[in-house]
Amino acid sequence: MTTPRSRNPASRFVAEMRPLNDWLEKYEYLIQLGDELPRIPEAERTSERAISGCQSQVWVAVELRDGRMRFLGDCDAKITRGILALVLAVVEGRTPQEVAAEDFDCIREIGLSTQLSPSRANGLASIIQRVRRLAEAHLPH
Amino acid sequence: MELMDIAAVRADFPALEREVNGCPLVYLDNAATAHKPQAVLDRVVDHYRRSNSGVHRGVHALSEEASEAYESARKRVGVFLGGALPAEVVFTRGATESINLVASSFGEAFVGSGDEILVTEMEHHSNLVPWQRLCERAGARLRVLPVDDRGALCLDALDALLGDRTRLLALTHVSNVTGLVNPLAELISLAHARDIPVLVDGAQAAPHLKIDVRALDCDFYVFSGHKVYAETGIGVLYGKQRWLDAMPPYQSGGGMVAEVDLDGARFAALPLKFEAGTGNIAGAVSLAAALDYLTEVGLSAVAAHESALLGRLEAGLRERDGVLVHGGRALRCGSLAFNVAGTHPADVGMVLDKMGIAVRTGTLCAEPLVRRLVPQGTIRASVALYNTDDEIDALLVGLDRATAMLRG
Numbered sequence: 001m002t003t004p005r006s007r008n009p010a011s012r013f014v015a016e017m018r019p020l021n022d023w024l025e026k027y028e029y030l031i032q033l034g035d036e037l038p039r040i041p042e043a044e045r046t047s048e049r050a051i052s053g054c055q056s057q058v059w060v061a062v063e064l065r066d067g068r069m070r071f072l073g074d075c076d077a078k079i080t081r082g083i084l085a086l087v088l089a090v091v092e093g094r095t096p097q098e099v100a101a102e103d104f105d106c107i108r109e110i111g112l113s114t115q116l117s118p119s120r121a122n123g124l125a126s127i128i129q130r131v132r133r134l135a136e137a138h139l140p141h
Numbered sequence: 142m143e144l145m146d147i148a149a150v151r152a153d154f155p156a157l158e159r160e161v162n163g164c165p166l167v168y169l170d171n172a173a174t175a176h177k178p179q180a181v182l183d184r185v186v187d188h189y190r191r192s193n194s195g196v197h198r199g200v201h202a203l204s205e206e207a208s209e210a211y212e213s214a215r216k217r218v219g220v221f222l223g224g225a226l227p228a229e230v231v232f233t234r235g236a237t238e239s240i241n242l243v244a245s246s247f248g249e250a251f252v253g254s255g256d257e258i259l260v261t262e263m264e265h266h267s268n269l270v271p272w273q274r275l276c277e278r279a280g281a282r283l284r285v286l287p288v289d290d291r292g293a294l295c296l297d298a299l300d301a302l303l304g305d306r307t308r309l310l311a312l313t314h315v316s317n318v319t320g321l322v323n324p325l326a327e328l329i330s331l332a333h334a335r336d337i338p339v340l341v342d343g344a345q346a347a348p349h350l351k352i353d354v355r356a357l358d359c360d361f362y363v364f365s366g367h368k369v370y371a372e373t374g375i376g377v378l379y380g381k382q383r384w385l386d387a388m389p390p391y392q393s394g395g396g397m398v399a400e401v402d403l404d405g406a407r408f409a410a411l412p413l414k415f416e417a418g419t420g421n422i423a424g425a426v427s428l429a430a431a432l433d434y435l436t437e438v439g440l441s442a443v444a445a446h447e448s449a450l451l452g453r454l455e456a457g458l459r460e461r462d463g464v465l466v467h468g469g470r471a472l473r474c475g476s477l478a479f480n481v482a483g484t485h486p487a488d489v490g491m492v493l494d495k496m497g498i499a500v501r502t503g504t505l506c507a508e509p510l511v512r513r514l515v516p517q518g519t520i521r522a523s524v525a526l527y528n529t530d531d532e533i534d535a536l537l538v539g540l541d542r543a544t545a546m547l548r549g
Contacts, residue, residue, distance in 0.1 A: 023162060030548060054488035054517060055503045074339040076517065077485035078547055079492075 010089035014106045018116055030082025038083040040074035051130050054123030055060070056080045060088075062134045068093050069135065073127075080123045087127050099135035111132070145442045151527050153178040153434075164497030167532045167539075172317055172345055172476045172523030173501055176365045177431070181371060185423050185431035196422055197396065197413070211422050215412070216428035218377055221432045222362065223353030225379050232420050235376035236344040239363035240311070242415060242527065243340055244271035244380055244531065245387040247309065247361075254280035257306045261286040261294055261323075261336075263316045263510045268342040270449050272311060286312070291469040292319045293391075303335050311340045311523075314346035318507050318514070318521060319468030320451070320476035322340050322346075325357055337383065344368055348445055348525065349475045350399040351440050354379050366424060370525075371431035375424025378415070385411050392417040431459040435526075443526045450524045451477055452534055457537040476523040478505070481540065484547040486518045492543040500537055 013033060020026045040049070040059055049059040056077030063070045071088045075081035086107060093098045107124070151157055156525045159166050168176065188210065190251060196211045212227065220227040233239045236302045252258065255356050262285050284302050294312075295302035303310070303343045310332045329339045338360035343352060347364035355364045356418040361384070366375035380388075390397055390408055394417040400407045408414045435443065451473055458464045465480030481489060490502035503518040504511040510521055 024492065024542070024546065027495065031546065056485055056489075067213060077487045079488050 006091040008061045010086060010106060013086055013089060014110055017110045027079055033085040034078050034081030037073060037081060040072050045074065051123065051126050056123065058123050058127060060130055062103035064138050067095055068139065069096060069099055075093060078126060082108060082122050084127055090132055092098060094134045100139060143376065145446050147529055149245040150438060153180065154268050154527050155179060157527060161497040162495050163458040167498040168503050169524065169528065169536060170499045171524040171525035172521065173496055175348060175370050175525045177370055178350050178434050180434050181427050183428045185372065185427045188423050188426045192409050195419055195457060207422055211425050213496055214425035215245060215256055217429040221397060222379050223355050225354055229379055231378040231412045231415045232425055233376045233378050234374050235460060236342060236363045239376055240268055241271045242340065242391040243361055244275045246391050248275040248279060249386050251280045252281050252308050253304060256281040256308045257284050257304060259284045259286060259302055259307050259310045261312045262288045262513065263292060263294065264313055264507065265342065266506045267315050269314060274309045288510060288513065292467050292510060293471065295353055303332060307337050312335055313342040317345045318505050318510050320473040321468045322472045322474050327531055331355060345475055360384055363365045364430065369431050371428040372424045375421045375509060381412065388413050399523055417475035446526060447475065448527050449522050453530060453533045454522060467519065476521055478519045478521045479517050480519055481544055484544060486520045488547050489520055489543045492546060493539050496539045498539050499548060530541055
């Protein structure tokens, strides 16, 4: 069955990661995902786009076009860039209402949920929090 | 030289038996906190099972037992420090609180507008931020002895930084990043030649080196229990009696007073003047047990073992392409920091974690030093008496795997 959700590339990424039992293989996959994420030019890595609370530097930018959120993200570390690519794939092209309500269950499903605790320095929790806040800021009043 | 029976030592630490991510735990983050030997855990449980009570106030048997345990722990710490008097040993929550106590109380008594506090560029945030805040409050100026490109102190710059207005030199014994050991005797005698007292942050030295506050002649020495195999939440401030006597109390309340009426209070004698409230009695008991344990294994045997581990690690790292070991080829204690060209330290740490290997990455609570050495942060491996050659080799093999994954 084809639903709008299954056309989302995040579903494909999750499906491809699911059979990987070894964490190092999952990380290799994430590194590959991160490598495919378009870079944010250095001049556009502004402090407003930076996410604090990660050991690596993470930037997220968003634009609303035709009521849909278009994200750009970058990170100076590879695994976190992969995690960022996965999060952004979940929300890319969706409305602020949808993004604000997103529970990121698919990320939990591939076992990254152990990395969701705020004490984890990889930034997943901070990235999700930022994406939600950006969506809330774009909700119609 | 006494030798260590490493298998017997490892058997004393139940936490080392666990697995992480399906691999045996390789714990090389000991500079953050060390695991606890069963002897320490037993003494804590025994204290709560038998002698739990308030100290110094009750006339009943349990209170006497608890007071005896608390005060004999204080004596034990005094011996560990090379012969400090009980009056000079203040129990705190840790090295951080010890430094905050001095910044607050010494600051109140001796630091005013236009005065200066001298720290170094290699300090842990715990020995930097309290002084920044004191200077802000007092209208004083914080001066900084710089490090060179390796991360070692620029000793030549010291003389010019010690001035008429310098009220205190606060510096670390051992860097929590590079593991470099500072030449304290030289630094302290330079400061004392100008009547400037010296506070030494011994958090990274106490687990590894024989400490002798009398021989060092430092005015204050601080360390944390949890890094010397005791519980978290217990630490020590050693201070020369003449300084502690001249300093006002830090916090106030029960236990730190001799006499109270509605108009005011007379404070207790040292060291209780600085110990308001019910202290961490079980923590003090655990600290005494940990120091007993460390002494029983043998301080010189521990030092030789740990130095061999760091030597093995350094040699292995230097054999590998693109690995930069910080601190140069110098005397190192406990910790070693390095970077691998073409990789981000956070990535390396995350990959190692999945192999069961615990290291610390990032700016290590010493942001000024680490940013100076390498802006992205660094990787630190830090050893304890229970680490083995095999664990060092596991780290080196793990690094090769991480590097292969992350480069390119």
